[in-house]
Amino acid sequence: MRISTKGQYAIKLMLDLAIYYNGEPVKIKDIARRQDISDKYLEQIVSILHKASLVRSSRGAKGGYRLAAAPEDYTIGMILRATEGELVPVDCAQINGEDCKNSDKCVTVRIWKRLNDAVNGVLDDIKLSDLVEWQNELIDQYVI
Amino acid sequence: MRISTKGQYAIKLMLDLAIYYNGEPVKIKDIARRQDISDKYLEQIVSILHKASLVRSSRGAKGGYRLAAAPEDYTIGMILRATEGELVPVDCAQINGEDCKNSDKCVTVRIWKRLNDAVNGVLDDIKLSDLVEWQNELIDQYVI
DNA sequence: CACCATTCCTATCAATTCAATAGGATTTAA
DNA sequence: TTAAATCCTATTGAATTGATAGGAATGGTG
16 A cells, blocks of 8 residues: 555645745746656646646746645645545445445455545645645754 | 555455354365455465464365464454555655655655554554454344 | 375466656747 | 747556466375
């Protein structure tokens, strides 16, 4: 059970947008350089976030991306679900509408239900604005 | 982020061993039939559990497997860690001893730490004996 | 001792996912 | 018109998943 780089990069991307947006769209190349991620790969990831309406884009020269809403309006869960798909899927439950035929007499389902609640609980409890705060605290530490 | 069938099958296997052991080793073929899993695949999974000392085996005719300890001594986390590896690994942290070079100034690490604690908390809170109880309750429901 | 059921071990395989890399089409500010 | 950016889609190598397959080793039973 793991978090792919795609999801991790998506979070770093959103955090970068939250921190470095100053009225002008932020370029993927700049984000890629700052976060040390392949810019071509980041393009694909931001495309997913764009289709999910988490970011807005401006095309052409001087173009780039910005958040579609305020940092406190995003949870980490929202970002990860957009890029990674549903969190904690277990094949036996609700894969394209077809449950395991034993789901009503299979007790292991209770495990996955609890796990699902725990994971989504944690990830929906952390907001993008929290990351921004943490980042600022960290910078203060280094400066002082 | 998902749980593979290998982990799910391992849990079903352990539960089957807990329920159907009556003094004689339980055969993989019987478990496979009852749980509707390929017996050849189950062989590989039980082999992992055996190497992790979660089950004991008897070879030869009349051979089979039994739990190495009592059902209340196993947590779901123990079983899943044996088959799936560490739960919630994020490449940026502690992959073969080499951290991300930015780990001390990367705030996303805090997300993975919380997530890790939540997941392991839930899975280490559920014991194999809980599954046995749930299963028995379910049987009672059907019988009454 | 011979048989046969069982665990044990290893190889192979098709499909999918992961993590990029690559090339170029489209748009737009200057 | 040009350059810089987003946008779109294809390809690729490596790893993982979820098995299938074949046979060696073991040990109880007749």
